[in-house]
Each structure stands twice: as C-alpha cells, then as structure tokens.
Amino acid sequence: MEPFSTPFFEENFKQYIKKNNDVFTKLEAMNSYYRSVVSSMIYDNLNKNSEIVRRIRNLDTAYKTVKAENTEE
Amino acid sequence: MEPFSTPFFEENFKQYIKKNNDVFTKLEAMNSYYRSVVSSMIYDNLNKNSEIVRRIRNLDTAYKTVKAENTEE
Numbered sequence: 466m467e468p469f470s471t472p473f474f475e476e477n478f479k480q481y482i483k484k485n486n487d488v489f490t491k492l493e494a495m496n497s498y499y500r501s502v503v504s505s506m507i508y509d510n511l512n513k514n515s516e517i518v519r520r521i522r523n524l525d526t527a528y529k530t531v532k533a534e535n536t537e538e
Numbered sequence: 539m540e541p542f543s544t545p546f547f548e549e550n551f552k553q554y555i556k557k558n559n560d561v562f563t564k565l566e567a568m569n570s571y572y573r574s575v576v577s578s579m580i581y582d583n584l585n586k587n588s589e590i591v592r593r594i595r596n597l598d599t600a601y602k603t604v605k606a607e608n609t610e611e
Contacts, residue, residue, distance in 0.1 A: 507594050
C-alpha cells in the first residue's frame with residue numbers, strides 16, 4: 466500500500482481505533498490520530514508544501530470514510 | 539488579532555473548549571477543533587500551499603501552548 470495514500474490512512478485509522486478502544490471512543494481516537502499525523506507532517510522539511518497538503522487531503526478523505534463506517538473493526 | 543496567527547488560534551481553542559466543556563474534555567475539544575480547522579483549510583483553493591502549511595503550523599503551535607496550560611478558561 467502506498468504510504469500517505471487514502472487507503473493507507475484508512476487502515477491506520479482503523480488500527481488506531483482498535484488499539485485504543487479501551488480508552489477512546491472511535492471519534493476520540495480518530496481526532497487524536499488525525500492531530501498527531503498532521504502535526505508530524507507539517508514539520509517534514511523534506512517535502513514540498515504541495516506534497517504536505519496532498520497528504521493531509523488524503524488523511525482527511527480517509528477520516529471521512531472511516532467515520533462514516535458503522536463498524537469499528 | 540491577525541486571522542490564522544498563533545494567538546488567533548489560541549483564543550479560538552480556548553473559546554471552543556469553554557463552549558463544549560459540558561460534552562468534551564479539554565483534550566477532546568482541542569482535537570475536535572484542530573481536525574475541523576485543518577479540514578476546512580486544506581480545501582481553500584484561494585490560498586497557496588505555502589500559506590496553508592503556514593496556517594496549520596500556527597494552529598499546531600497554538601495547540602501545544604493551550605494544551606500545556608493548566609487552566610481551561
């Protein structure tokens with residue numbers, strides 16, 4: 466799976482939700498993961514700003530997809 | 539206060555925390571606000587990618603400052 470793609474982030478969201486389901490609700494886990502990923506990407510000086518924005522858009526698309534799913538697996 | 543500056547986001551974080559303190563903990567409110575602001579900024583085609591990244595960095599700096607504060611006012 467291509468890193469920083471939408472499917473990549475979808476998978477990571479699901480893993481993070483699952484790993485933290487004893488302390489976080491699904492939405493809490495998603496918002497926490499989202500913030501930590503954005504925070505690390507914006508200080509990555511190896512990448513162009515256009516690439517950073519592209520990755521965040523993929524993350525955001527994955528967020529919307531996973532949020533809309535009924536299951537938390 | 540300059541829009542999208544770090545002090546601007548600090549103020550907005552605090553207001554959002556306060557407004558939602560009956561339903562969200564401080565951290566939940568912060569992560570929720572962070573996600574919603576990033577999500578809206580990345581689809582703003584009026585701005586250059588460099589400006590989008592600059593704004594998200596300001597948001598992230600404000601996040602760290604407000605998170606580290608003891609009070610929630």
